[in-house]
Structure formats: C-alpha cells, structure tokens
Amino acid sequence: MTRVLVTGAGGAAGVAVIRSLLARDDVTVFAADMDGWAAGLYLVPAAQRRLVEPGRSDAFVPGLAALVADDALDVVISTVDVELEALATRRTELTPAVLAAPSADTLAVALDKLALAERCTPTVNVPRTVLAGPDALAVDWEFPVFAKPRRGAGSRGVRVVPDRAALERLPVDEDLLVQDLLPGEEYSVDVLADADGRVVAAVPRIRARVDSGVAIAGRTVHDPELEETAAAVARAIGLVGVANVQLRRDREGRAALLEVNPRFPGALPLTIAAGVDIPSLVVDLFTGARLPEHVGFRELASVRFLEDVVLDPREVLESAHAAHQDED
Ligand SMILES: Nc1ncnc2c1ncn2[C@@H]1O[C@H](COP(=O)(O)OP(=O)(O)O)[C@@H](O)[C@H]1O
Ligand SMILES: [Mg+2]
Incomplete structure (x- = not known):
C-alpha cells in the first residue's frame, strides 16, 4: 500500500484529490487540514484524519515531517498555495516521503507573474508585461490595458x-x-507533465460559472491551439506534475498566457470525469511509475452543488485555526 497524505482537505481541490485516491485499492489516504471543520477530513476513516499548522506558520513544515514519520507516509500532496511556498525549498525535510509538487524553481516562477511572463515570452504568446511606474510609462500601449498584482x-x-x-x-x-x-474568452487548462517534463495531458476547460474565484460549472473543450499553448508553458517552466494554466484570447483571437497556478485546480472532478485522473497519475509519477505517453479526454460539462455530511459531534477534530481563505 502507498500511504498518501493530502492537505487542504477543506478546499474543492483537496476533496477532489482525496476522492480520486480513495478509488484506488493500493493507496491509503490520510486527509489533513488546519481546520477541524474541513469537510474532506471526514471522507477518510477516523484513524486517517490529521490536523496541520497553517502554511504560514514556522511550525508547518516540522509538523508535516513529524506526520511523515508517525504515519510512515510515502507521498505528501499539498493542495494549498501557501503550503507549497513553505515546502518548495524544504522538501528534503519530508524525507523519506516525497512531496508530489513541482520543483522550487517552477513554483517560484509560477507564483511571480513577472518572472513567468519573462520565462515564457520566447516560446509562448504572452501579453507584454512590465512593472507599473517608469517601465509601464515608457511603453506605447494600446488602451485600455490591464493591471494586476505581481x-x-x-x-x-x-x-x-x-x-x-x-x-x-x-x-x-x-x-x-x-x-x-486580453479581451477574448478565458480558459483553464489542467496540465500534467512526467518526470522528464513531457506533457502527458492538457485539458482545456471553459469556466462557465465562478464563485469566489472557484469554477463551479464548466466544460472541457478540444482545441489543439489551447492544448499546445498550455503544454509550451509547462515546458518553459520545467513543470513536473500538475499545474493549471490560465489562457485568454488576445485582440487577434490567439490564445495568450494569463497565469499559472502550480497545483491541483478546484474544478478537478470535471477533468477526472473527462478521462484524466490527475491525482492518481500524480501518485504514480512521484512513486516512480512510468506514465502513459498521452492521456486523452472527452468533452463533458459539469455543475456543482453543496452537500451536507452529518457527523457525530464528538468526531469533529478540534483545531485552533479557521479555514484557509485563499482559493483559486
Ligand atoms: N491581461 C489581461 N487582460 C484581461 N483580463 C485579464 C488580464 N489579466 C488578468 N485578467 C483577468 O483577471 C483575472 C485574474 O487574473 P490572473 O492573472 O488569473 O490572476 P489571479 O487569478 O492570480 O488573481 C483573470 O481571470 C482575468 O479575468
Ligand atoms: Mg487566475
């Protein structure tokens, strides 16, 4: 049995990863969150629920390392941005477990939208991107333009x-x-790259409805330009594992890069249903199994509703912290 801990069990991505891995009979799933009210904790047996420190806390990585030892974990999957930042340069502290996340360099580039634009511009259609201030004033822009935090x-x-x-x-x-x-239609492309950085799957999605930044309805679309653009982004940043590449059409209708979220997306259930079980493939990848050359997908649509899970109140884990606020 491969023992896998999934953090961020309160988020849509965490829940989707846990559900995907529960379907495998060769994986034991541990679910973790900083908040005892995180719904995904209660998808696994009581003996496999864990509380962790907030990703911003100095105690987060040592606490995770202690869980690796106590639970004899093989793989750690984090579905939370701040945790990935904390873990990026400290993954060896989780040894002998492997952190199923892209390299520190890939994470750093993806989380800095200026560095990302500079890295991808040689090989991908990227909107001209500069810092506000003198750099921006020196450019002869076609207005309107767009401004966003780096x-x-x-x-x-x-x-x-x-x-x-x-x-x-x-x-x-x-x-x-x-x-x-970029005035055109927007897409999210879930990308999976193998240990050599070869793109195994790229699944473009239209986000039909978004609630608090999380796609709650959408559909997958076949579009070679979107798939190839997202794959080129993955190659440019040296992706190994999963990332969510956001694209938008420019004034000429061509796909252009918005940003990269270097983690599992909340809309994962649609991508899984469409044929690319990314969490399961990520566990295979980080435990050394060879991935297929290419995993295709079908065009499917999905909607989402809330579901209440009823518990014995004594089962609810007591935590000092409330849920993560960051979501995509
Ligand atoms: N260059 C752009 N042109 C038009 N809209 C943009 C542009 N950059 C970002 N946006 C809009 O702003 C949203 C957030 O930007 P994004 O780059 O995805 O950053 P984040 O999601 O990290 O806040 C996008 O989903 C898109 O709708
Ligand atoms: Mg975004």
Whole structure:
C-alpha cells in the first residue's frame, strides 16, 4: 500500500484529490487540514484524519515531517498555495516521503507573474508585461490595458486601466504589473507533465460559472491551439506534475498566457470525469511509475452543488485555526 497524505482537505481541490485516491485499492489516504471543520477530513476513516499548522506558520513544515514519520507516509500532496511556498525549498525535510509538487524553481516562477511572463515570452504568446511606474510609462500601449498584482491570487486587486492618465495614477509601491488587455474568452487548462517534463495531458476547460474565484460549472473543450499553448508553458517552466494554466484570447483571437497556478485546480472532478485522473497519475509519477505517453479526454460539462455530511459531534477534530481563505 502507498500511504498518501493530502492537505487542504477543506478546499474543492483537496476533496477532489482525496476522492480520486480513495478509488484506488493500493493507496491509503490520510486527509489533513488546519481546520477541524474541513469537510474532506471526514471522507477518510477516523484513524486517517490529521490536523496541520497553517502554511504560514514556522511550525508547518516540522509538523508535516513529524506526520511523515508517525504515519510512515510515502507521498505528501499539498493542495494549498501557501503550503507549497513553505515546502518548495524544504522538501528534503519530508524525507523519506516525497512531496508530489513541482520543483522550487517552477513554483517560484509560477507564483511571480513577472518572472513567468519573462520565462515564457520566447516560446509562448504572452501579453507584454512590465512593472507599473517608469517601465509601464515608457511603453506605447494600446488602451485600455490591464493591471494586476505581481503575486496576486483570486483576482484581488485586478483592474482595467482605460487611458494614459489612469496609467500615470497607478500606485507604484504595490508591485503592480501592467499588461496588454486580453479581451477574448478565458480558459483553464489542467496540465500534467512526467518526470522528464513531457506533457502527458492538457485539458482545456471553459469556466462557465465562478464563485469566489472557484469554477463551479464548466466544460472541457478540444482545441489543439489551447492544448499546445498550455503544454509550451509547462515546458518553459520545467513543470513536473500538475499545474493549471490560465489562457485568454488576445485582440487577434490567439490564445495568450494569463497565469499559472502550480497545483491541483478546484474544478478537478470535471477533468477526472473527462478521462484524466490527475491525482492518481500524480501518485504514480512521484512513486516512480512510468506514465502513459498521452492521456486523452472527452468533452463533458459539469455543475456543482453543496452537500451536507452529518457527523457525530464528538468526531469533529478540534483545531485552533479557521479555514484557509485563499482559493483559486
Ligand atoms: N491581461 C489581461 N487582460 C484581461 N483580463 C485579464 C488580464 N489579466 C488578468 N485578467 C483577468 O483577471 C483575472 C485574474 O487574473 P490572473 O492573472 O488569473 O490572476 P489571479 O487569478 O492570480 O488573481 C483573470 O481571470 C482575468 O479575468
Ligand atoms: Mg487566475
């Protein structure tokens, strides 16, 4: 049996990963979250539920390392951005378990939208991207343009900049980026790359409805341009494992790069149902199994509803912390 711990059990991605792995009879799933009310904890048997420190806490990585030892874990999967940042340069502390996450370099580039644009520009259609301030004022833009935080998430702080006067008024002390506006349709592409960085699957999705930044309805679409663009992004950042590449069509209708979320997306159930069981393939990848050359998918649509799980109140784990606020 492969013993896998999945963190972020309160989030949509965490729940989807746990559900996917529970379907395997060669995997024992441990579920973890910082919050005892995280729903995904209660998908696994009581003996396999764990509380962890918040990803921002200094105690997070040592606490996880202690779980690796106590539970004899083989694989750790984190579905939470702040945890991945904390773990990126410290993955050896989880030895002998492997952290099923992209390399520190891949994470660093993906989480910095300026570094990402610079890394991908040679091989991918990327909107011109510069820091607000003198760099942005030096460019002869076609207005409107778009501004967003260099290290943003969940669409916080994004805005359309209608003209040059508004560009001059942008704050210069907030690490804002200015970008060509991409006025077209937006896509999320779930990408899986093998140990050699070869892209095994790229599944474009339209996000038909988004609630608090999480796609709650959508459909998968076959589109070679989207699939190839997302794969080129994955290659440019040296992806091994899973990432969610967000694209949007530019003024000419071509697919262009918005950003990369280097983790499992909340809309994973659709991608899994469409034929690419990313969590299961990620466990195979990080336990040294060879992945298929290519995993295809079908066009499917999905909607989502809430479901209440009823528990004995004595079963609810008591934690000092509330749920993570960050979601994509
Ligand atoms: N260059 C752009 N042109 C048009 N819309 C954009 C552009 N960049 C971002 N957006 C919009 O803002 C949203 C958030 O931007 P994104 O780059 O995905 O950052 P994050 O999700 O980390 O906040 C996108 O989903 C998209 O709708
Ligand atoms: Mg985004």
